[in-house]
Amino acid sequence: MDRLRDAVKEQLAALGEDPTREGLLKTPDRVAKSLKTLTAGYHQDIDAVINDALFTVDYSEMVIVKDIDFYSLCEHHILPFFGRCHIAYIPQGKVIGLSKLPRIVEMFSRRLQVQERLTSQIAETIDATINPQGVAVVVEGTHLCMAMRGVEKQNSKAITSAMHGLFRSDARTRMEFLNLLRLGGEPSMSRAALRQHDEGLGD
Numbered sequence: 001m002d003r004l005r006d007a008v009k010e011q012l013a014a015l016g017e018d019p020t021r022e023g024l025l026k027t028p029d030r031v032a033k034s035l036k037t038l039t040a041g042y043h044q045d046i047d048a049v050i051n052d053a054l055f056t057v058d059y060s061e062m063v064i065v066k067d068i069d070f071y072s073l074c075e076h077h078i079l080p081f082f083g084r085c086h087i088a089y090i091p092q093g094k095v096i097g098l099s100k101l102p103r104i105v106e107m108f109s110r111r112l113q114v115q116e117r118l119t120s121q122i123a124e125t126i127d128a129t130i131n132p133q134g135v136a137v138v139v140e141g142t143h144l145c146m147a148m149r150g151v152e153k154q155n156s157k158a159i160t161s162a163m164h165g166l167f168r169s170d171a172r173t174r175m176e177f178l179n180l181l182r183l184g185g186e187p188s189m190s191r192a193a194l195r196q197h198d199e200g201l202g203d
């Protein structure tokens, strides 16, 4: 933590700031703490996250959890990218507690990431954990590294997907999932979620 704090202090000085002025005095501490939180996913392991919430069932219809908010950091600029993740799977004897899916998303978003890898890590983890007939993950992300630097229009979103098993091999299954998502019909972030995001960064 000290090393990270010192690095932030050095960064402020390199930017031409005075790290000893009142407003910046506690900034290195805050940034170091914030970065630790935002990358806490490195130190979590999947078994602890799932915590035995695996159940044997007879059910073999599609399970969908939509609109899971996520916040991550782009590994190229260490700036936030955030949005929503949608997950579907078709069980094969086993299901995973529904509340655990957002935990899996969080575990992989709280790292330095690229959206493509985040998407496939979520899908691969569900695959490996319950061996379903198929799993699909779609991630819609707004990247501040693009929006703030004016590389892209502010409202543009990157959409990535990972389709495994039946979602890859069967077009009807895939279409059913995508129709249920109805992507693009609404803004990717609610105002409340955005505010929460901003407040989180204020620490």
Ligand SMILES: [Zn+2]
Pocket (backbone or CB within 6 Å): 074, 075, 076, 077, 078, 079, 143, 145, 146
């Ligand atoms: Zn970036």
